Amino acid sequence: MKEDGLLAGHLQELRRGTVVLACLAILRRPHYGYALLQTLDGAGFSVDGNTLYPLLRRLEKQGLLTSEWNTEEARPRKFYRVSAAGTELLDGLTGEWRALDGSIRALTEGEADG
Template sequence: MPVDGGLFEAMRLELRRGSLVLAVLACLRTERYGYTLRQALAADGLEMEESTLYPLLRRLESQGLLLSEWREEEKRNKRFYRLSPAGFEMLEALTAEWRRIGASLDRML
């Protein structure tokens, strides 16, 4: 029986949503502004719309996991993001959890 495309898409998005936080934190070990962050994520196969990325960045910053700074570059103001010390700790903890979950799923699948 073929998989219901609509149901699969909904479940795929649900699965992906939790992964995006980890991906963004991992990419922001190196300081980036929004556009270069989107490029880095896309280069690794995780394309993300601006309407998803920027609210996520604001939420992570409000949670104390990111630091940001406005700077002028190429005659334009750009907001640069990087991990805060708490962000590095969270990335380490989430990475360990991701690996535990992945190992469990690998055994089950």
């Protein structure tokens, strides 16, 4: 099936919900914004900077990320890292993701009763 408008819309919806999970997983180690964009892209999560930076600010405001500025280089960079609350959320979301993945696999492989 080619990625037409209908598929593209649903894929965007599906991906939107996974970006938070991906960011929390990556940010177990500190990253600055641009490096995070590259890491996400390399992992198959193509995210625009205009989407990522507001997300990082929101997650920080929710107490799920911490940040600090590195001013030792010529250009200051803000590094983000998952907080204890973010790690707890990551663990919960990962468990739920795995359960959902198992359920979808069962449905698509015809193992679930219907």
